[in-house]
Amino acid sequence: MQGSANLNIMMKAARTAARGLVKDFREVENLQVSSKGAGDFVSRADIAAERTIRDMLMGERPNYGWLGEESEPVEGKDPTRRWIVDPLDGTTNYLHGLPHWAVSIALEHKGEIVAGVIYDAAKDEMFVAEKGQGAFLNASRLRVSDRHRMIEAIFATGLPFGGRPELPAVLKDLGRLLPATAGVRRMGAAALDLAYVAAGRYEGYWERGIHAWDVAAGLLIVREAGGMVGPIGAAGSIFDSRTVIAANSAIFDDFAKTIRAT
Structure with a gap:
């Protein structure tokens, strides 16, 4: 699909962060992990991925706001737009060596999500959408199931x-x-x-x-x-x-x- 400049930035950030996640996933038993509470853990890989995404997105759009799982929110100079990011959704899967986790990046404008990227790096599946432009998986259009029962x-x-x-x-x-x-x-x-x-x-x-x-x-x-x-x-x-x-x-x-x- 031919995406907007913002969507292309989001896809690039997701892929860049995922490269580091995939590298550490291959050595998951060696990850140093700190506890965030019972059953909910965060790894160095998680924090590094968010830093990568934040640096890339905020570097390209410094006036946008920021909401991420692993860092403090930022009120942007442009109060109508903000990035909403989960650098590693499925952290527990990741830390147990289960290849079912993803990078998730959204762009919100005036309280509405207008662009979204979910990248499943373990399977190399990139799900993307922009408001009014349809949804795609690796450039193929997505449609929900037609089951009625x-x-x-x-x-x-x-x-x-x-x-x-x-x-x-x-x-x-x-x-x-x-x-x-x-x-x-x-x-x-x-x-x-x-x-x-x-x-x-x-x-x-x-x-x-x-x-x-x-x-x-x-x-x-x-x-x-x-x-x-x-x-x-x-x-x-x-x-x-x-x-x-x-x-x-x-x-x-x-x-x-x-x-x-x-």
């Missing part, structure tokens, strides 16, 4: 770990959803869950307790692939509620009704 659909989610407070609600979600579907997957990388919805590999995805950097790029990629996204609560925003539902348009309403049931 919940019983034929596969869904993805994230399961709480380390005593996180979302566990009771998620267990109720699973109790309602599992009997009505072809299955639920928990792969451990929110950005890739959304990318897979956009690619038609999953029919839907939901999660509680997410952060903006987990899902910002993926939300746009799903929309541009013909899917729908929203918060778990019928009102409010995804970022404020820290919840998300995404699915193809045929299944979204039934899926959302099932998850939102009390």
Whole structure:
């Protein structure tokens, strides 16, 4: 696809950061790791990847704001634009040698995501989208699944770990959803869950307790692939509620009704 200057910068930053991540992934047993809390770890590779992305993006667009997982937010001179970055989504997978993790970069303009990149370096899959321009995987256009029946659909989610407070609600979600579907997957990388919805590999995805950097790029990629996204609560925003539902348009309403049931 022929992307804008901003999208090309984002793709270049994702690939550059990923080179360092891939190098360390091959020697994952030697990584020095510091704990950020039960079940949630950050590696030197993670921090280095964010530094690389930040230097590249802010170097090209110094007036934009910044929101990243591993660093303090920056209010840009241009208050209408900011980068939203997860340098290593799927950190726990990465540290266990599981090749399912990604670099996620989004550009927000006036509160709306207008460009997104999710790069799965282990598989060399680059998911990208710009508002109004469609979504693509390695230059091939993406479309969500056309399955219409919940019983034929596969869904993805994230399961709480380390005593996180979302566990009771998620267990109720699973109790309602599992009997009505072809299955639920928990792969451990929110950005890739959304990318897979956009690619038609999953029919839907939901999660509680997410952060903006987990899902910002993926939300746009799903929309541009013909899917729908929203918060778990019928009102409010995804970022404020820290919840998300995404699915193809045929299944979204039934899926959302099932998850939102009390």
